[in-house]
Amino acid sequence: MPAGRDAAQLREYDFSDEDFQRVRRLVQARIGIALADSKRELVYGRLSRRLRALGLHGFDAYLQLVESGDPHELQQFCNAITTNLTAFFREQHHFRFLAEQLFPALERNNADSRRIRIWSAGCSSGEEPYSIAMVVLETLGHLRGWDIRILATDIDTSMLRQARRGLYGGDRLEKLDSARLLRWFEPTQAAQQYRVREEVRSLIVFKPLNLVGLWPMRGPFDVILCRNVVIYFDRETQRQIFSRMARLQNPGDHLILGHSESLLDVSTQYRLAGQTIYRRRPDGSGR
Ligand SMILES: C[S@@+](CC[C@H](N)C(=O)[O-])C[C@H]1O[C@@H](n2cnc3c(N)ncnc32)[C@H](O)[C@@H]1O
Structure with a gap:
């Protein structure tokens, strides 16, 4: 069984292609990052924490909130999506x-x-x-x-x-x-x-x-x-x-x-x- 299907079956929330496309559009417009297909599971993992924290039952409701421009959730969305790896005297x-x-x-x-x-x-x-x-x-x-x-x-x-x-x-x-x-x-x-x-x-x-x-x-x-x-x-x-x-x-x-x-x-x-x-x-x- 492909790994993607395994992951999809284990998911707490449905995360459809359309949901991922909506996330991509938001990330591109709000942060500038062009999310690759390979980031789908990573994105799911990071955003599902927000759904849990807000007590929401699905991505549609969550994405509507972010798309509406709710300032607090938009900030949480950006915080969840960015990758922050760094170190003292890196390079x-x-x-x-x-x-x-x-x-x-x-x-x-x-x-x-x-x-x-x-x-x-x-x-x-x-x-x-x-x-x-x-x-x-x-x-x-x-x-x-x-x-x-x-x-x-x-x-x-x-x-x-x-x-x-x-x-x-x-x-x-x-x-x-x-x-x-x-x-x-x-x-x-x-x-x-x-x-x-x-x-x-x-x-x-x-x-x-x-x-x-x-x-x-x-x-x-x-x-x-x-x-x-x-x-x-x-x-x-x-x-x-x-x-x-x-x-x-x-x-x-x-x-x-x-x-x-x-x-x-x-x-x-x-x-x-x-x-x-x-x-x-x-x-x-x-x-
Ligand atoms: C991988 S870290 C790099 C940190 C540090 N510059 C270094 O090289 O160690 C990338 C940082 O860029 C920030 N970042 C990503 N998109 C951004 C944006 N549109 N505006 C401002 N900062 C952004 C992230 O939040 C993250 O903290």
């Missing part, structure tokens, strides 16, 4: 680039304004912006009177809550080297749980932001990290997002993507400058 080479090249260059180039702006777009539970903040302090901590800020945004409000708390348990910290753990975290009452120190936290502002919605900020950002976020977005959505990011950056500013992402056929406003590291071209410079 180490990007943090080496920040420490060894970009931040020293910004110290020289921004000496007049003494201002640095960084955006972590799709920050999940906070490990990415906290890693950036640690590197800022390690590299630029000697600077006095500079205005350095990291904006960290995500569509998923439950992840942002975790991120703001700044509390991480043993396994989340496994790959962090012990010198950084000692320097930038403090133990809490709970065994194996550490809190990011205030000095690190104070560099970051966490805000909800949907990359396919309105962006209230004006920039410019010296560097944007948008890593492992647009990977499931269709090309057109990616084009729009990177064109909007380009408007928030000056020529020469940096954009950093995740390991399996690329701007090939997506944007000509950036040129490749390293391993998934891009630089904003001057306007009208073409390829």
Whole structure:
């Protein structure tokens, strides 16, 4: 018997092709993600938890609620659909680039304004912006009177809550080297749980932001990290997002993507400058 039928027989709720198509349309329109067929069981599992929590008996009633634009349920829907895998210092080479090249260059180039702006777009539970903040302090901590800020945004409000708390348990910290753990975290009452120190936290502002919605900020950002976020977005959505990011950056500013992402056929406003590291071209410079 095919695995799909096995799964369908074990389901608590009916989940028809039409239900899955409705979910797909909602996800595409509200989040930007183009859900593959292979995600059907995953989606069923995540959304059936919402049906249970709401005491609903079927997907039709649930999808009507989300389609009606009910703000609370729409947010829960987005939280349930997104995948939030992240880690401290994930893709180490990007943090080496920040420490060894970009931040020293910004110290020289921004000496007049003494201002640095960084955006972590799709920050999940906070490990990415906290890693950036640690590197800022390690590299630029000697600077006095500079205005350095990291904006960290995500569509998923439950992840942002975790991120703001700044509390991480043993396994989340496994790959962090012990010198950084000692320097930038403090133990809490709970065994194996550490809190990011205030000095690190104070560099970051966490805000909800949907990359396919309105962006209230004006920039410019010296560097944007948008890593492992647009990977499931269709090309057109990616084009729009990177064109909007380009408007928030000056020529020469940096954009950093995740390991399996690329701007090939997506944007000509950036040129490749390293391993998934891009630089904003001057306007009208073409390829
Ligand atoms: C796999 S995590 C990547 C986290 C981090 N950037 C990293 O590389 O470790 C992707 C994040 O993008 C967020 N995301 C997905 N779609 C989004 C959207 N339309 N707007 C804002 N954030 C979104 C998800 O909620 C999730 O937290």
